[in-house]
Amino acid sequence: MTKTSARSKIVRGAKRAHYDRDKLNQVLDAGIICHLAYNYEGAPIIIPTGYVRENDTIYIHGSLKNRMMNSILDQKEACVSVTHLDGLVLARSAFNHSFNYRSAVVFGKPFKLEDTKEKDRVLALLMENILPGRWDESRVPTEKELDSTMVIGINIEEFSVKIREGGPVDDKKDYELDVWAGELPIVHQYQQPVPDAQMNKDLSIPKSVRNALKE
């Protein structure tokens, strides 16, 4: 059960706001890195990091020695933001320029995964979100590697989603101006893979990479 409070209620641009879980999941599941904010000595710090969503939880991971990971666990609440910049919206007036985007902001309590098998399972999910199929191609983690990795879950307790799409909206009288207006879409694409120079065998490009290039 999630709630909407003053801070997650979108006042400006309310027509672009969504509070349904399907929209949230769509935005979260389309991304591979998030920005996470937590408090440190009373001031916010942001870190960018990989993530995956499963049901009502966002998972991140890091080294057990990472002081940031430990600070995150001290929080009553962290904030996770996922943003997809889809394009520039070019209006006739400078004032009405905008971005097209899909943005999710989530608030929730961080908790630590203690069980080694569960950590292993979630790390596989994390990689599956970043590059589907890669986990099964790689050497699986050892007990020692799992022990040195901290996996943190953040329960989705509150959230807001904002989406803007389509062309510019200008002031009525500006439509007469001789100014080109429209959208300049942005895409994020994988380029041809660069094999590791230290690969001493002639290995073919794996399925995970081939699939990613097809997208």
Add this chain to the structure above:
Amino acid sequence: MTKTSARSKIVRGAKRAHYDRDKLNQVLDAGIICHLAYNYEGAPIIIPTGYVRENDTIYIHGSLKNRMMNSILDQKEACVSVTHLDGLVLARSAFNHSFNYRSAVVFGKPFKLEDTKEKDRVLALLMENILPGRWDESRVPTEKELDSTMVIGINIEEFSVKIREGGPVDDKKDYELDVWAGELPIVHQYQQPVPDAQMNKDLSIPKSVRNALKE
């Protein structure tokens, strides 16, 4: 003068850390949206927003009616994060997978621009950072539009920069495994512009857009 404190000192992955201003400026100037965190009732909130850097200041803008903009001004300090995801780093072991990225995190005191001419100048800079040349193609802001826009500067008081580039680093014994390893670069590209359906004249694609497509 900027300083490095415990929170901006990078402990993990210290070999990827930079504290010089040229590196910071390179990372900041390569981006068009940042994530900004501020405190609201004791918990951090992140908003993604357009920005520009000039000298020691990062500028953002928003509606005067935007409660977030007002909350940011109440802060002793805000955190601004700019992240460029440059690729996936595919190692032989699941454990040694990584991202290639350029990331800057900046801390500073937000302040409000009061002077209308200065606001106008900074808004032009903001657009210049997002799409060079577009400001001069658009209808300039009216006094009323400038009055309804809040421009916030954030002095760069502390910062850290992290950059990872190049191929994977695997454990020595893993190099013998028959696992393809390398980089999968990510690029962010503009696609062909979509003219506004409400454009009733046959206007040619402007120089700002043509230049962006050449990049």
